[in-house]
Every structure is written in C-alpha cells, then in structure tokens.
Amino acid sequence: MSEASISVAIVDAQTPGNVGTIARAMKNFGLSDLYLVDPPDLDPDGEAYGFAGQAREDVLPNAQTVPFEHLVENFHTVGCTAVTNTDDRRHIRYPFRTPRELADSLAGVETDTVVVFGRERVGLNNEELERLDEICSIPASASYPVLNLGQAATVVLYELRTVMVEETQLPDEIVRAPERDIEGLHDQFGTFLEPVEPVSEQRSRLRRLWRRLLGRAHPTRREVSSLRGVFRRAESQLRESRDQNK
Amino acid sequence: MSEASISVAIVDAQTPGNVGTIARAMKNFGLSDLYLVDPPDLDPDGEAYGFAGQAREDVLPNAQTVPFEHLVENFHTVGCTAVTNTDDRRHIRYPFRTPRELADSLAGVETDTVVVFGRERVGLNNEELERLDEICSIPASASYPVLNLGQAATVVLYELRTVMVEETQLPDEIVRAPERDIEGLHDQFGTFLEPVEPVSEQRSRLRRLWRRLLGRAHPTRREVSSLRGVFRRAESQLRESRDQNK
Numbered sequence: 001m002s003e004a005s006i007s008v009a010i011v012d013a014q015t016p017g018n019v020g021t022i023a024r025a026m027k028n029f030g031l032s033d034l035y036l037v038d039p040p041d042l043d044p045d046g047e048a049y050g051f052a053g054q055a056r057e058d059v060l061p062n063a064q065t066v067p068f069e070h071l072v073e074n075f076h077t078v079g080c081t082a083v084t085n086t087d088d089r090r091h092i093r094y095p096f097r098t099p100r101e102l103a104d105s106l107a108g109v110e111t112d113t114v115v116v117f118g119r120e121r122v123g124l125n126n127e128e129l130e131r132l133d134e135i136c137s138i139p140a141s142a143s144y145p146v147l148n149l150g151q152a153a154t155v156v157l158y159e160l161r162t163v164m165v166e167e168t169q170l171p172d173e174i175v176r177a178p179e180r181d182i183e184g185l186h187d188q189f190g191t192f193l194e195p196v197e198p199v200s201e202q203r204s205r206l207r208r209l210w211r212r213l214l215g216r217a218h219p220t221r222r223e224v225s226s227l228r229g230v231f232r233r234a235e236s237q238l239r240e241s242r243d244q245n246k
Numbered sequence: 247m248s249e250a251s252i253s254v255a256i257v258d259a260q261t262p263g264n265v266g267t268i269a270r271a272m273k274n275f276g277l278s279d280l281y282l283v284d285p286p287d288l289d290p291d292g293e294a295y296g297f298a299g300q301a302r303e304d305v306l307p308n309a310q311t312v313p314f315e316h317l318v319e320n321f322h323t324v325g326c327t328a329v330t331n332t333d334d335r336r337h338i339r340y341p342f343r344t345p346r347e348l349a350d351s352l353a354g355v356e357t358d359t360v361v362v363f364g365r366e367r368v369g370l371n372n373e374e375l376e377r378l379d380e381i382c383s384i385p386a387s388a389s390y391p392v393l394n395l396g397q398a399a400t401v402v403l404y405e406l407r408t409v410m411v412e413e414t415q416l417p418d419e420i421v422r423a424p425e426r427d428i429e430g431l432h433d434q435f436g437t438f439l440e441p442v443e444p445v446s447e448q449r450s451r452l453r454r455l456w457r458r459l460l461g462r463a464h465p466t467r468r469e470v471s472s473l474r475g476v477f478r479r480a481e482s483q484l485r486e487s488r489d490q491n492k
C-alpha cells in the first residue's frame with residue numbers, strides 16, 4: 001500500500017445521479033474524500049442519494065463544496081478527459097496517462113492527489129485543464145470514446161483501487177492443486193482408459209490431450225480429487241463388468 | 247486482434263436506465279451484440295434510451311430478447327458476480343477470473359462468448375450461474391464490493407476493450423524526445439547554470455537533480471525544444487547583463 005491519499009472532485013455536475021454514481025464507485029474502490037465544485041442540489045430524497053448505495057451513509061453526506069482553486073492549491077491534481085490532443089503541439093491535453101498508468105505512478109509516490117472529473121457532455125474545459133498537473137484519459141473506441149460522467153469515473157476509480165483498497169472481497173489467488181495430486185489424476189485417467197480404449201497408441205494420444213486440457217485449466221485440489229474419484233469408480237465398474245462378461 | 251466475438255446479456259434487469267448504461271459502455275468499448283433475458287419495457291422515450299448515448303442508434307434498438315437457454319446453447323458463457331466462494335468447496339462461484347484475466351484469456355481464443363450480467367441487487371442466482379461456463383468477479387473493497395449493475399458492466403467491458411476495440415481515440419503512445427535532444431537540453435541547462443551558480447560542485451549537483459527529474463518525466467520533443475529555448479535565452483540575457491556590469 002502506498003502512503004498516497006487520493007480524493008475525487010466533480011466540477012459543475014448537472015445531474016445529481018452522476019454524483020451519487022461516483023460516490024458509490026468511490027466506496028466500492030476504497031476512496032472516501034469527495035469535493036464538489038458548483039454542485040447541483042443534492043436532495044437526500046433525490047437521485048444522488050438514490051444512486052449512491054452505501055455511500056449515502058458517508059461519502060455523499062461528508063462531501064465538501066469547495067472552489068476550484070482549493071483543488072489546485074492543496075493537491076496534486078489529475079484532470080480526466082476523453083478528448084486529448086494527439087501530439088505535443090498543444091500541451092493543455094497532452095501528454096496524458098491512461099487510468100492504469102495513473103494508478104501505477106501514484107502507487108509509487110507519497111502525495112495528496114485529487115482526481116478531477118468535469119461536467120456532463122463537455123467535461124473539463126481548457127481553462128480548467130491547464131491549471132491541473134496531469135491529464136488522464138480512458139482508452140475507448142475511436143468511433144465513440146466519450147463515456148458518461150459516472151461511468152468514466154467508475155473506470156478510473158476501478159483502476160485506482162490498486163492504490164487505495166487494502167483488501168478486496170476476493171481471495172488472493174486461485175490455489176492450484178499440488179503438482180503430485182495433478183500427476184495422480186493423470187495416472188488415474190490413464191488406468192481408467194485401459195478398459196475403455198484398447199489401442200495403446202490411442203490411449204497415449206488421449207493422455208496427452210487430457211494433460212494439455214488440465215494444463216490450461218490450472219485445476220484446484222477439489223477438482224483434482226473429485227475427478228480422481230470419478231475415474232477410479234468408473235474404472236472399477238468397467239473392470240467388474242468386463243470380469244462378469246468373461 | 248482476436249477472432250473472438252464477445253456479446254453481452256442482461257438477465258432480468260428491473261431498471262431500464264441500467265440497460266441503457268450497459269448499451270453505452272458496449273459502444274464505448276467496441277461491442278455491439280446485446281441479448282436481453284426477461285427485460286423491462288424499453289420505452290424509446292424512457293431512461294434506457296436516455297442513458298444510452300449514441301448506443302440509442304444501434305446497440306439498444308438491435309438488442310434481441312432471448313430465453314436464458316439461448317445463451318447456454320450458443321455461446322461460451324461468462325457469468326459476472328460480486329459474490330464468489332472463497333475456496334473450492336463449492337464450485338458454483340469458484341474458481342473465478344477477474345475482468346482483466348478474462349480479457350487476457352479471451353484474447354487468445356477463437357470463441358463466441360457472451361458475458362452475462364444479472365439483475366439489480368441480487369445478481370445472477372446459483373441456478374443461473376451453475377449453467378454458465380466461467381465466473382468473472384471485479385476486485386473491489388472488501389467492505390463494500392457490490393457495484394451497481396451498470397457500473398459493474400462498465401468495468402468489465404472496459405477491460406474487454408483490449409479484445410474488441412481495434413483503434414482507440416488515443417495515440418498509441420506518448421513519443422519521448424530522441425535521446426540526443428534530451429542530452430542537448432542537459433548541456434544547455436549546464437551552460438545556463440554557469441552564470442547562475444558560481445560553485446562548480448553545486449552546478450554538478452543541480453545537473454544531476456535535473457537529469458533525474460527529466461528521466462522520470464520522459465519529456466516529449468516539444469517539451470525538450472521549448473525548454474532548451476528557454477534556457478538558451480535566459481543564459482544569453484544573463485551573460486549580457488553580466489557583461490554590462492563588468
């Protein structure tokens with residue numbers, strides 16, 4: 001975990017629902033400090049609170065309304081925009097970082113950062129962007145790169161989770177079965193094949209195929225032990241039935 | 247680009263606005279085929295179309311209403327859920343892939359995949375999930391991992407852009423200035439320092455500091471040439487003023 005703090009600011013939002021959506025995404029991805037510049041009215045019975053999920057309990061009621069200057073003066077500022085310049089002839093919207101690059105760079109720095117999102121449709125204007133320190137832009141389809149404000153913030157905050165979330169709801173990683181268990185399954189599969197496929201070359205081919213299939217799937221311990229059981233029982237029944245038919 | 251096609255399905259959505267939000271994210275991230283299982287009424291003057299942005303022109307009107315079985319029978323199916331099992335004692339929600347892992351795995355496979363999102367609040371139920379091939383879950387804060395339906399889909403589709411978007415709106419990469427231009431700037435900075443800082447050891451220290459700063463910033467050609475100009479002009483004015491004062 002970095003020592004960085006990351007806050008969010010929304011400038012001149014028109015739609016209370018978008019403020020609620022952003023507050024929810026903040027809570028989903030481990031952020032809590034929200035600043036509002038020229039916000040719409042946030043009625044506790046309206047869409048902002050309706051869209052905020054559990055962020056209605058903290059992020060949204062604790063949001064602070066501040067002037068734009070407050071952000072510039074107190075934070076390392078990152079302005080988000082869908083529209084960048086494509087080369088370095090104009091610096092207002094260039095160079096930029098993608099959200100993932102932003103997360104990587106902030107993870108390594110001790111800084112109080114605020115990520116700034118602009119109004120619906122037109123986003124942050126040039127006068128605002130040129131006062132901010134960095135530009136962040138979400139890679140999207142060239143034919144329609146403009147995300148809705150709430151969705152854009154959701155994507156950026158999703159990427160920033162790696163800086164801010166100490167513990168996700170997911171287990172760290174899927175635990176692959178120990179190699180010897182997997183080899184035991186391969187052996188069991190081979191023994192199972194003997195009564196099923198009389199031609200030795202075909203059995204070898206099937207064993208290779210089976211090894212490749214499991215090799216890509218990274219089976220868990222439970223999967224391996226369950227399948228071993230299946231093939232063992234199948235093999236034993238096949239042998240019984242063959243012995244009875246002798 | 248992969249040969250894969252990726253479609254989206256929404257099961258039993260209650261809120262038309264979420265369907266519109268998902269349609270917009272699809273268009274933003276290069277997907278077009280939307281399937282709806284038990285959808286709400288999508289009034290052309292209602293929230294679905296209101297939230298869809300430019301997807302109101304194609305993704306949304308072209309969406310097909312199908313039974314759940316249609317997905318299972320015709321696609322490689324991926325079910326999205328915030329709630330996973332944490333180990334392999336139960337397989338309905340385990341193992342899972344994160345959206346990024348899903349994108350990586352689909353990029354390498356020729357398959358018609360459908361990514362399936364469930365109803366608001368409760369998501370896909372166990373009966374539905376056990377009929378689907380893979381599980382996908384978004385890493386989020388352990389204390390509040392449940393995203394809004396539209397936001398969850400936005401994050402997953404954002405990650406899948408790497409499979410489906412041929413060209414983003416962003417230039418491929420920021421072009422760093424050629425090394426010799428940067429070295430030229432370093433030299434110019436050094437010459438500029440001579441009249442500014444008389445102590446040679448201090449000049450060396452400042453030059454190292456300057457080299458480190460630019461080394462982290464990966465300056466563009468324009469930045470380098472502009473700064474060279476600045477230091478050249480400053481140096482020449484400093485020398486003039488010194489010569490006059492002699």
